[in-house]
Amino acid sequence: MNSEQDLLDGAALTVFRLNGQFLTIGDGLSAPAGISVAWWQVMAAVQDQPQPVAGIARAMGITRQSVQRIADLLVGKGMCEYRPNPAHKRAKLVAMTEEGEAAIRRIDPQHAAMAHRLSAALGPAEFAATVAALTRLAATLDTIIANEDQPRYTAT
Numbered sequence: 001m002n003s004e005q006d007l008l009d010g011a012a013l014t015v016f017r018l019n020g021q022f023l024t025i026g027d028g029l030s031a032p033a034g035i036s037v038a039w040w041q042v043m044a045a046v047q048d049q050p051q052p053v054a055g056i057a058r059a060m061g062i063t064r065q066s067v068q069r070i071a072d073l074l075v076g077k078g079m080c081e082y083r084p085n086p087a088h089k090r091a092k093l094v095a096m097t098e099e100g101e102a103a104i105r106r107i108d109p110q111h112a113a114m115a116h117r118l119s120a121a122l123g124p125a126e127f128a129a130t131v132a133a134l135t136r137l138a139a140t141l142d143t144i145i146a147n148e149d150q151p152r153y154t155a156t
Contacts (some may be wrong), residue, residue, distance in 0.1 A: 039074055043074065
């Protein structure tokens, strides 16, 4: 892989593969708690602080409609609730309930074990460097996308 195009292809294909791997792992971790990995993702986004659906969607990189559907299911199951949003009257905040917190706690032991296995396999320093590199890549892509009126795939 020498060309910039080859590097972009390699990065994209690797991230697509990682996404599939993380979804497989997430399904295995979340199933015993009675939730799907998609539910877990939305719940994790509001675990520390209630968020509007649009904010969750931006953070996760998925559509607002997908998050709305999952949030409605979580509210229906009693794992999340809608709260008034002081910043926007129509865009309610999604917040975790005690039942949702309990589901996340049921995941924690297996989650911690998987994190330990991955850290042991990579080494703590390489694990941290990998997360930093992926975070930097995502932030850079956010900047590139935000600076375009519409996606352009032509040489500049």
